[in-house]
Amino acid sequence: MSATIKDVALRAGVSTTTVSHVLNKTRFVAKTTQERVFQAAEELNYAPSAVARSLKVKNTKSLGMLVTTTLNPFFAELVNEVEKCCYREGYNLVLCNTDGELEKTNSYLRMLTQKRVDGILVMCSAYDDSLFSSLIGQRNLPMVVMDWGPSDDYVDRIQDNSVKGAHLAIQHLIEQGHKRIAYIGGPLEKLPAKQRLDGFIEAMEQANLAIQDDWVIESDFEFEGGKLGMRQLLSCQNLPSAVFVGNDAMAMGAMSEAQLSGVKIPQQLSIIGYDNCMYSAYFSPPLTTINQPKERLAELAISTMIERIENPRQEGKMIMLEPNLVVRSSVAAVSAK
Amino acid sequence: MSATIKDVALRAGVSTTTVSHVLNKTRFVAKTTQERVFQAAEELNYAPSAVARSLKVKNTKSLGMLVTTTLNPFFAELVNEVEKCCYREGYNLVLCNTDGELEKTNSYLRMLTQKRVDGILVMCSAYDDSLFSSLIGQRNLPMVVMDWGPSDDYVDRIQDNSVKGAHLAIQHLIEQGHKRIAYIGGPLEKLPAKQRLDGFIEAMEQANLAIQDDWVIESDFEFEGGKLGMRQLLSCQNLPSAVFVGNDAMAMGAMSEAQLSGVKIPQQLSIIGYDNCMYSAYFSPPLTTINQPKERLAELAISTMIERIENPRQEGKMIMLEPNLVVRSSVAAVSAK
């Protein structure tokens, strides 16, 4: 089929060793010999086999990324950043959507270990015991988990400070005069959802604001879930003046539902989201939201990963990223009252 | 490091051949021997090296996917579908965002050939000569291009019938009584943008409707581009009653801009998009748009790819997918006049 290093060596009239060395610049080779090798390689359209190479050097320059679903715009944006970093560092990214299914996760985990990827980035949000044990079974393999994770000795974690983010959101609402605040969040078995709820509760308590039971709704972090959550909220006897929605996807669904029901945003109802996905700037009205530093998150994930690949036995560390508020137009100041 | 087939063989007291055969179920092996092998493998936590295997069997069960950017929700959704199909067929997907940069594209192309992926899915939209020649240089490698492409003898193409889609959009607007129709499209060096514009023009001419010069705007398929396009449109002396926007991302930007400027959608201005991205159902108002059958597209891409991998010398074929209209609430019937 395609040319091998032997073919190149033969044509250049040198040994494969020499070819290897000139192509990798790994040892001095006389200028003229080099040229012969380059020319032979060129003529044969030679592309060295990374698989043979990997077998020998014991690394593949590929990383696996395990993510719940890239259908979620936040994940999509993050994956995008991660891919960028991988490219910059000379790695390939193999994308694995788990769809939250344990079987798919395990299957991918097996594939990735067999393919001998150099490391795995995990972004599955859930803190599910079975997932956990599946991962731990692969403890030999460098791993950084990006939004979740039981701290194991040899895995790094890097995550957004979601309780802080929730505080930021609530604080902003309060500063705008809101007191009657609702919450539509993600499924509680996902860490960020849990943290945002905790932050919400904490912040409300610190401000001495009551939390009305039917104003805190657990949903699923998806568009449709936001819609449903809002529907449920609108069916309450008395309505809040503002709602903190656990991510931008749900915020979009929620806004859509509210507007379809004729409630004006932000005049009648203020909404604040979480994630700061690209498109949230283009909602009508543009969404005020909490920004997760996605680029930074990706950069840290990759640099941490590379560090761990180079030094697998170092103790697992945990990095916390600070979110920040980005105000646009979906929350109004409550004037009267 | 990790156990090899030899370790397993040793521990089970058999040859590596036997181990290989029982693990791959590729030849009969006595029941008791099988058990010994399984147990040994289990005890050693053995994971066969796919890289060693690939070297021998000459395939990697991985596909590369070259895509402009997964930041665009349409691509993101498509990649998602593709990933699903890959998984189902036992392939890994390595994700390569080209960001429209030739250098990155070439670099990835090189990486992918070296990694010996079994095939490459190309979704770069542009019909750029240099890209073209880069790809052709790799003609040995199975390739299916998903939205673009100079037909080469040995590459398959599968694409959405975008001119048909544009017809559908314009027809719908006309049926709703619109006559003053504008168009905001993608960059003309991308095939879908070109086709949609062609379809727009064709459909308008067939209906004997005039196309006003400053009502056809070339933008960039991005959120912000849609916003800018709408801004430009709104600055015209006389406004259209409807606008056909070349994709949903731009439609979102356009709607946002229009609404920010106080024009009511669809009462004052109807909008129809293209792609039917998930989130377009959650716009305010929900977006009427042209649906590209993404799932079908992905399925066809993968099945075509597998066919080509199995039979690389067959003639390249071209498959056209039919879009369809999905009506929601962003276009209103023009009543009076």
Added chain:
DNA sequence: TTTATTGTCTTAACCGTTTGATAAATATGA
């Protein structure tokens, strides 16, 4: 009893690289 057949497993070559050990040729110094 001898030969053929069947069932079960092993030997060894090969896939395409990298790399430590070593050799050949030439230059340098005494």
Added chain:
DNA sequence: TCATATTTATCAAACGGTTAAGACAATAAA
């Protein structure tokens, strides 16, 4: 001139699997 360095390139053994060909018993057939 000879011993030693230096420069340049080669040999051959891995790496971890797969698989064609063959080996060895045990059993069946002649």
